[in-house]
Amino acid sequence: MSGTYLGMPAFPKAATLSTRNTRMRANLTHATHTIRDKRAAAVRELPDWAQLRAAGAAVKDRTLRHLDHYLEQLEAAVTAAGGTVHWAADAREANRIVTSLVRATGETEVVKVKSMATQEIGLNAALEAAGIRAYETDLAELIVQLGDDLPSHILVPAIHRNRDEIRDIFRERMADWGRPAPEGLTEEPAVLAEAARLHLREKFLRAKVGISGANFMVADTGTLVVVESEGNGRMCLTLPETLISVVGIEKIVPTWQDLEVFLQLLPRSSTAERMNPYTSTWTGTTDGDGPRTFHLVLLDNGRTDTLADTVGRQALRCIRCSACLNVCPVYERAGGHAYGSAYPGPIGAILTPQLRGVTSELDASLPYASSLCGACYEVCPVAIDIPEVLVHLRERVVQGGETTIRGVRTRIRPAKGHAAERAAMRAARWALDHPAAMRTGQRLAARTRRFHPKRLPGPGRAWTASREMPTVPAESFRDWWQRERGGKVTR
Amino acid sequence: MSSRDAILGRVRRALADVPREESPDDVAVARDYLRTHSPADAVETLAENLADYRALVHRTDTAGLPDLIGRLLAARGSRDVVVPDGFPAEWLPQADAVRWVQDTPEATPDELDRMDSVLTGCALAIAETGTLVLDGSAGQGRRRITLMPDHHICVVRVPEQVVDSVPEALPRLVPTRPLTWISGPSATSDIELDRVEGVHGPRTLEVVLVTR
Numbered sequence: 001m002s003g004t005y006l007g008m009p010a011f012p013k014a015a016t017l018s019t020r021n022t023r024m025r026a027n028l029t030h031a032t033h034t035i036r037d038k039r040a041a042a043v044r045e046l047p048d049w050a051q052l053r054a055a056g057a058a059v060k061d062r063t064l065r066h067l068d069h070y071l072e073q074l075e076a077a078v079t080a081a082g083g084t085v086h087w088a089a090d091a092r093e094a095n096r097i098v099t100s101l102v103r104a105t106g107e108t109e110v111v112k113v114k115s116m117a118t119q120e121i122g123l124n125a126a127l128e129a130a131g132i133r134a135y136e137t138d139l140a141e142l143i144v145q146l147g148d149d150l151p152s153h154i155l156v157p158a159i160h161r162n163r164d165e166i167r168d169i170f171r172e173r174m175a176d177w178g179r180p181a182p183e184g185l186t187e188e189p190a191v192l193a194e195a196a197r198l199h200l201r202e203k204f205l206r207a208k209v210g211i212s213g214a215n216f217m218v219a220d221t222g223t224l225v226v227v228e229s230e231g232n233g234r235m236c237l238t239l240p241e242t243l244i245s246v247v248g249i250e251k252i253v254p255t256w257q258d259l260e261v262f263l264q265l266l267p268r269s270s271t272a273e274r275m276n277p278y279t280s281t282w283t284g285t286t287d288g289d290g291p292r293t294f295h296l297v298l299l300d301n302g303r304t305d306t307l308a309d310t311v312g313r314q315a316l317r318c319i320r321c322s323a324c325l326n327v328c329p330v331y332e333r334a335g336g337h338a339y340g341s342a343y344p345g346p347i348g349a350i351l352t353p354q355l356r357g358v359t360s361e362l363d364a365s366l367p368y369a370s371s372l373c374g375a376c377y378e379v380c381p382v383a384i385d386i387p388e389v390l391v392h393l394r395e396r397v398v399q400g401g402e403t404t405i406r407g408v409r410t411r412i413r414p415a416k417g418h419a420a421e422r423a424a425m426r427a428a429r430w431a432l433d434h435p436a437a438m439r440t441g442q443r444l445a446a447r448t449r450r451f452h453p454k455r456l457p458g459p460g461r462a463w464t465a466s467r468e469m470p471t472v473p474a475e476s477f478r479d480w481w482q483r484e485r486g487g488k489v490t491r
Numbered sequence: 492m493s494s495r496d497a498i499l500g501r502v503r504r505a506l507a508d509v510p511r512e513e514s515p516d517d518v519a520v521a522r523d524y525l526r527t528h529s530p531a532d533a534v535e536t537l538a539e540n541l542a543d544y545r546a547l548v549h550r551t552d553t554a555g556l557p558d559l560i561g562r563l564l565a566a567r568g569s570r571d572v573v574v575p576d577g578f579p580a581e582w583l584p585q586a587d588a589v590r591w592v593q594d595t596p597e598a599t600p601d602e603l604d605r606m607d608s609v610l611t612g613c614a615l616a617i618a619e620t621g622t623l624v625l626d627g628s629a630g631q632g633r634r635r636i637t638l639m640p641d642h643h644i645c646v647v648r649v650p651e652q653v654v655d656s657v658p659e660a661l662p663r664l665v666p667t668r669p670l671t672w673i674s675g676p677s678a679t680s681d682i683e684l685d686r687v688e689g690v691h692g693p694r695t696l697e698v699v700l701v702t703r
């Protein structure tokens with residue numbers, strides 16, 4: 001059973017621990033640099049990338065601004081196609097729904113397709129507590145599960161492990177979970193993939209219940225879409241008799257045609273491919289092909305709170321491609337675990353505090369886990385202005401302000417002197433203490449822009465416009481830190 | 492209050508800034524991206540992109556098709572070969588060594604797992620991305636038959652089944668059918684973010700581009 005994030009220390013402490021782990025850093029640097037260049041090449045192939053990116057952002061904005069409409073439309077379409085729709089206000093309710101659906105089948109085992117939403121709600125632990133064993137079937141998730149570890153990347157949860165470590169984990173742990181690793185297992189990636197194939201095949205063959213997420217849900221047709229590489233997704237979506245999909249309410253796109261944008265943006269941004277090996281789409285149930293029973297669990301769990309923030313809501317456009325992680329100098333050095341949630345990296349730094357409400361030490365420190373270099377915005381296929389949201393959330397930590405927590409408008413008090421502020425300040429100092437992270441950041445910033453947080457316009461004003469104004473003095477994070485907080489750290 | 496009503500209520504409160512009279516279509520979506528990146532020769536581009544992702548590409552005409560399929564199966568020593576309903580009988584080779592297995596809803600995953608190869612057509616193919624799309628109609632079978640055997644031969648009628656791009660593909664597909672988009676053999680990038688072919692799906696994908 002992979003661990004949970006409960007009780008994780010605030011970002012700076014966790015980041016300090018991971019930066020000391022030189023092997024993990026080397027693994028991360030190697031992997032993220034490999035994918036960075038490939039992504040750039042895949043994007044260059046499309047001369048209309050900028051237009052696709054703008055359309056992707058616009059389609060998501062249309063969805064978010066009329067989310068109630070699309071949710072009802074989706075529910076009607078899925079129901080008409082033979083599916084059953086459930087609504088979960090928070091993680092606990094989602095876990096309860098899924099647990100009781102599995103129990104109703106009489107099964108004590110499920111196979112899972114990698115899904116960020118079920119990571120977020122800690123579904124595996126909830127199932128375990130109910131005596132149900134959940135088998136992760138994505139290769140990287142399997143590595144994490146066998147290694148009793150935590151995911152550290154959206155796309156490749158075991159990115160912090162290199163091939164030698166993976167071989168050792170397979171050798172030592174596969175037997176505890178089912179078919180043992182083959183004799184003489186080497187660290188060759190193809191050999192490791194073969195071992196996973198053999199280990200999981202018996203589980204697919206006997207599985208009666210599959211659990212998935214979805215990359216997209218099409219409101220007008222009720223179609224769900226899962227984008228994957230290995231075929232484990234296809235196994236889980238087609239072999240079991242019962243399929244349960246847990247999906248965040250923001251994963252909707254309005255129409256079938258809208259997929260033409262996202263099926264171009266996502267593969268090139270995430271795995272740097274023209275197209276990922278397998279994409280499955282299904283609409284309710286189909287006679288004689290695939291599961292006979294289909295349940296869709298629509299998950300809120302902080303999404304409506306995020307939606308209520310007119311600056312922060314753009315985080316809900318995210319299609320979880322992980323491009324922002326792969327270019328982030330802070331992520332590269334801190335590692336995914338330091339972010340203390342299923343969502344690491346730049347997107348985690350803006351999504352986690354919003355989903356959970358900026359109240360804990362960890363959540364308050366996350367908006368500081370950035371050098372504001374802007375590389376994440378540059379690569380984001382749906383143009384989420386992550387630095388803008390970071391600065392907005394920082395302001396809220398320091399100055400307090402309106403927010404929505406579990407549907408209730410709340411005023412957060414300024415964090416001055418609180419544990420939260422101290423955690424935040426330590427996060428900022430952590431970034432400053434890592435000159436390499438800052439240098440990379442600033443080099444990128446030269447291409448993009450510097451930020452001037454004190455001049456941040458209020459919610460609703462077009463930050464984009466003012467940011468392009470050459471008259472706004474460029475100011476690096478270091479300068480900002482010195483000016484704003486520099487004198488206050490020592491107290 | 493049900494969670495459904497609670498969530499919808501929260502959504503509406505969260506969107507208090509959206510003017511009441513605004514409709515979804517009022518949110519502009521500029522579709523000024525390209526419908527196609529206009530490959531000079533779509534069939535050629537399809538072949539290149541398929542091969543780039545390690546699919547094995549073959550070409551023939553309908554007259555030569557049975558022979559080619561026979562050779563591909565023989566080369567692997569395939570004995571049990573799944574052929575879905577509606578796959579043209581005249582495309583099948585006379586091969587004594589091969590047992591043609593029909594796909595029926597009763598076939599269990601275990602039985603499918605013991606098959607050596609599967610032979611199908613497709614709904615269409617996308618040149619720019621090197622993608623085959625199967626929609627479960629005649630000659631394509633249920634989704635699982637192209638998943639369990641380790642060897643998949645897919646026949647694409649060219650040029651009529653080939654479209655340039657993803658935007659050209661979607662309107663030709665029926666959303667209510669379960670679709671499988673296949674771009675190369677099963678692969679993973681999970682070990683050091685490097686692509687390795689061959690995890691759970693067929694490790695060998697052979698595509699036959701057939702002209703009349």
Ligand code: SF4
Pocket residue numbers: 154269317318319320321322323324325347376379380381382383384
């Ligand atoms: S924020 Fe943008 S770049 Fe980052 S994972 Fe989401 S979609 Fe991808």
